[in-house]
Amino acid sequence: KAGVTQTPRYLIKTRGQQVTLSCSPISGHRSVSWYQQTPGQGLQFLFEYFSETQRNKGNFPGRFSGRQFSNSRSEMNVSTLELGDSALYLCASSLDGTVVSGEKLFFGSGTQLSVL
């Protein structure tokens, strides 16, 4: 069974540019969540998508956006990049996203974004 796949693995951009990251969840999983991981702030929740709808959102500016397609694949976009956006962006998938049910959240290996 294939795991969560994130592409690209590494990305280098300059300030002011925009970037799109991609996430393919485990087959059959309908919930996709995105997290930002930095040495200073740790892992922070960005947003969650379920059945093509954003279901939950963290405390990030509007420059961070996402979407989910009918096949559950998800993309995350960051516009007008800032130096502080340099981070590891992790995608996680689960069947329906409700941790309450005890189901696991499976993480991908992430996309390492460097903003110069």
Added chain:
Amino acid sequence: QKEVEQDPGPLSVPEGAIVSLNCTYSNSAFQYFMWYRQYSRKGPELLMYTYSSGNKEDGRFTAQVDKSSKYISLFIRDSQPSDSATYLCAGYKAAGNKLTFGGGTRVLVKP
């Protein structure tokens, strides 16, 4: 103040020793607590999942939750060099359906 706090380490132990990891949290709304292990350049993987106060064992791993003092622990018995990783604790509340992670503790098990 962060909702979930962890000592960043590094915590260095000899092979075979017990690794003791701790987290404190401030949000009483957390209903579930998880421990994740993250190897370098990889995403976190779930190790333990607990709901109520008390102990939960799974092989070499024991998770403890004390909701009265807002304290969670993870113990790793008979530690191996392959246990060298960053360990993240997380709290979960149904409202918002999101995990709130601690900053992680880096563990190094020396052969």
